Amino acid sequence: MEIAVRDATGTEFPWDEPITFTAPPLPDDLPELTFAGSDPDRMEPGATVFCVRKSARFGPRDYGYLVAVDSSGEVVWLYDARENLGDFRQLANGNVIYLAFDNRALEIDLLGNVVAQWYAARRWPEAHAGTSAIPVDTDTFHHEIYEMPNGNLLTLSTEVREFPDYPTSETDPDAPVETTKVVGDVVVEFSRDGSIAHAWSIFDVCDAYRICYLSLCDYWVKKGLPDTRDWSHGNAVVYDENDDSFVVSLRHQDAVIKIDRSTGGLVWILGTPDGWRAPWSERLLTPRNDFQWPYHQHNCEIAANGNVFLFDNGNFRARPFEPKLPAPENYSRVVEFAVDGDKRTVSQAWSFGGPGPGALYSTFISSAARLPETGNVLVNFGGLTADEDGRPTDDVATGYGWVRIVEVTHDPDPEVLFELFIDERAKRKGWDVYRVRRFSLF
Secondary structure (H helix, E strand, O other): OOOOEEOOOOOEEOOOOOOOOOOOOOOOOOOOOEEEEEOHHHOOOOEEEEEEEEOOOOOOOOOOEEEEEOOOOOEEEEEEOOOOEEEEEEOOOOOEEEEEOOOEEEEEOOOOOEEEEEEEOOOOHHHHOOOOOEEEOOOOOEEEEEEOOOOOEEEEEEEEEEEEEEOOOOOOOOOOOEEEEEEEEEEEEEOOOOOEEEEEEHHHOOOOOOOOOOOOOOOOOOOOOOOEEEOOOEEEEEEEOOOOEEEEEEHHHOEEEEEEOOOOOEEEEEEOOOOOOOOHHHHEOEEEOOOOOOOOOEEEEEOOOOOEEEEEOOOOOOOOOOOOOOHHHOOOEEEEEEEEOOOOEEEEEEEEEOOOOOOOOEOOOOEEEEOOOOOOEEEEEEEEEEOOOOOEOOOOOOOEEEEEEEEEOOOOOOOEEEEEEEOOHHHOOOEEEEEEEEEOOO
């Protein structure tokens, strides 16, 4: 380490000799990281950072590491959160913010000290009584934490509404309807003091009666909201400076939507047009050129040129009541969409991944982002899942998870510049990685 010493007046004194520090060994419960090669001169500068979690069948919830590796795949920084991790980002001040699964957002410095934390005040408030955590008047925090240019934080929360005559089946169009408690997402922008600047309900901008596969699942039942259906399953929200809007990924609607930040109005819908009624159908983007709709996507991002990047997981590649594409025949990909808001059109500008030889199917989580300096794309196949016989499966509860992380060039025929695997299926272990980012750690 090279050391600079400053006194209280700011005067700097030279320190001629470097100091050597030997880090402790990596934890025994960290999975094996298999480095497959890199081209450092062409890579985006910085460290590749990801959150390691155990596959659902292996638990427990008190496990979770943030890990940073250099261009040769060596671990250069590690943080033991001692809990399952959701989204994380590097803040403008260099600190790291992440979501915990108990509805908290924590800011830490690079030494692991907790600098600040916030919690969803309507969820288990007694757990945070007497702590320094700042309450935010929301039901939950989930999937996304994002620092806006104004310093506010952007996240997703939830609300429950009851709907009469609601669908009860994703496979039988003639199944009876019933009154149902439905979970919808809420976009929440809050300041560092915990006050809410904006809160927009997805129920108010989308059709609550439109269902896709998994819209009727019990995801939120398992998280403490009994007898509910997971209609929208928002899994990403980002701010678009180009027009002061929010872009939101709704996995269980097979759609990415744009919401006007000042009015809360729906600007457009990027997704398969099947099942959208008026007036929502009037906001659908019309596809141009050779085009494939995304299904059950994750991690939408806005690139510097205004295009939308996302990870198209591809689950089922159908919506009720069409036949599902089986997992062994399915594929995932990264897609860049160019949206013309005035003409309300969308074209596919770039993609990486399946279908075709070598295609991988990541049934859940995963991420992709265009990197700012090189224009390369960092891709996380974070939810690859195999059954006992090694075949791709949609059953994450019993499958063995494995991970492929790559950085590729943004070319028509992308080149792989960095590749890392987490794969211990041969040891009958399973892992997943929610998101991967490139940080300037030092």
